[in-house]
Amino acid sequence: MRQSYRGYTVANLSIRSIHEIFELRAAVETLAIELFTERASDQELEDLQQAFDALERTMLTDDVEQIRNAKERFFAIVFSGCRNTEIRRALENVIDRISYLRSQLMSDPQRRQNSLREMRRLALALVERNRLEARHASIAHLDAARDALTQMLSDTKRLDA
Secondary structure (H helix, E strand, C coil): CEECCCEECCCCCCHHHHHHHHHHHHHHHHHHHHHHHHHCCHHHHHHHHHHHHHHHHHHCCCCHHHHHHHHHHHHHHHHHHCCCHHHHHHHHHHHHHHHHHHHHHHCCHHHHHHHHHHHHHHHHHHHCCCHHHHHHHHHHHHHHHHHHHHHHHHHHHHHHC
């Protein structure tokens, strides 16, 4: 959570909270993805491809900060290209709440590999302007991330017990 003049603190999210956050993300982020397939300029499609290429390179490293930055760049292009400024605004708090947990997931090489495969499918569908495939790819990526986070949280709670 963001605190004025203090920066971010890690919120203790329950499994229920994670599911609720991902329900919201699925609704709003998938809408952005669908709108991107219809509204993005040719330049934004090129930018998205370049952003994915950079993401792919960083996913092969162990630099979680670079991975996070590359994913943020990819989605910034999606949010810009969907031509709906309220979508990004609606997701800011949600993304802030799971940012730390996402970083933890990206430190796992297996999750990075799975995420890269999911993002590749999404990027291809977006570049091809395939709205239905982009929707399915987005939901699959979000479902996998949610499941990985809930598994990580469950494992952590078992270790703490």
